[in-house]
Amino acid sequence: QKEVEQNSGPLSVPEGAIASLNCTYSDRGSQSFFWYRQYSGKSPELIMSIYSNGDKEDGRFTAQLNKASQYVSLLIRDSQPSDSATYLCAVKGTGKLIFGQGTTLQVKP
Amino acid sequence: NAGVTQTPKFQVLKTGQSMTLQCAQDMNHNSMYWYRQDPGMGLRLIYYSASEGTTDKGEVPNGYNVSRLNKREFSLRLESAAPSQTSVYFCASSAKSTLGNEQYFGPGTRLTVT
Numbered sequence: 001q002k003e004v005e006q007n008s009g010p011l012s013v014p015e016g017a018i019a020s021l022n023c024t025y026s027d028r029g030s031q032s033f034f035w036y037r038q039y040s041g042k043s044p045e046l047i048m049s050i051y052s053n054g055d056k057e058d059g060r061f062t063a064q065l066n067k068a069s070q071y072v073s074l075l076i077r078d079s080q081p082s083d084s085a086t087y088l089c090a091v092k093g094t095g096k097l098i099f100g101q102g103t104t105l106q107v108k109p
Numbered sequence: 110n111a112g113v114t115q116t117p118k119f120q121v122l123k124t125g126q127s128m129t130l131q132c133a134q135d136m137n138h139n140s141m142y143w144y145r146q147d148p149g150m151g152l153r154l155i156y157y158s159a160s161e162g163t164t165d166k167g168e169v170p171n172g173y174n175v176s177r178l179n180k181r182e183f184s185l186r187l188e189s190a191a192p193s194q195t196s197v198y199f200c201a202s203s204a205k206s207t208l209g210n211e212q213y214f215g216p217g218t219r220l221t222v223t
Contacts, residue, residue, distance in 0.1 A: 034211065042217075043214040043216050043217050046211055049211055088151075088152070092210075096168075097212065099151050101149070
């Protein structure tokens with residue numbers, strides 16, 4: 001079992017829809033959770049961090065954390081073509097930060 | 110603020126050649142990291158430096174060495190490049206001295222070893 005798992009996609013949504021990106025992790029001791037956006041040929045850019053159960057909202061982005069289910073998600077409301085990118089989930093367990101392989105999101109006009 | 114900068118942006122090496130990738134940050138961060146990113150493998154940690162004067166191995170350290178020159182600079186050296194080291198290399202930094210705090214990435218170095 002991979003330590004941090006994401007569906008590689010691509011996830012295709014129409015412009016204006018809600019995109020839902022999911023991530024599961026194996027280390028029950030994990031305390032810190034991050035979402036990065038990576039455009040093709042560019043470096044990862046931190047867009048959200050979440051440390052406690054529940055929802056955290058920042059503009060069109062909402063991160064959701066459920067430690068009991070070992071599950072973290074990212075919702076993007078009113079998706080725009082400019083949101084088309086690969087989204088990396090990163091989890092800090094008892095050791096180092098572990099990245100998932102990313103989910104590719106395609107927002108179609 | 111430039112954030113995290115890396116040089117060079119692109120590099121082509123022949124097998125057996127050596128080179129050093131440079132990284133600098135101007136955010137006064139304590140911790141710095143080197144990752145490689147390969148298709149289908151995600152981001153893998155090569156080495157990190159939790160604070161000035163310390164370095165530790167990550168997931169894939171073989172074939173690499175690092176130097177934390179000062180608080181701002183963290184370099185990655187390939188002593189004898191191999192085709193398996195063809196990859197995109199990212200440097201990152203974070204404010205606290207433990208792994209996992211918010212990390213900020215540089216633009217990357219695209220390395221090809223022939």
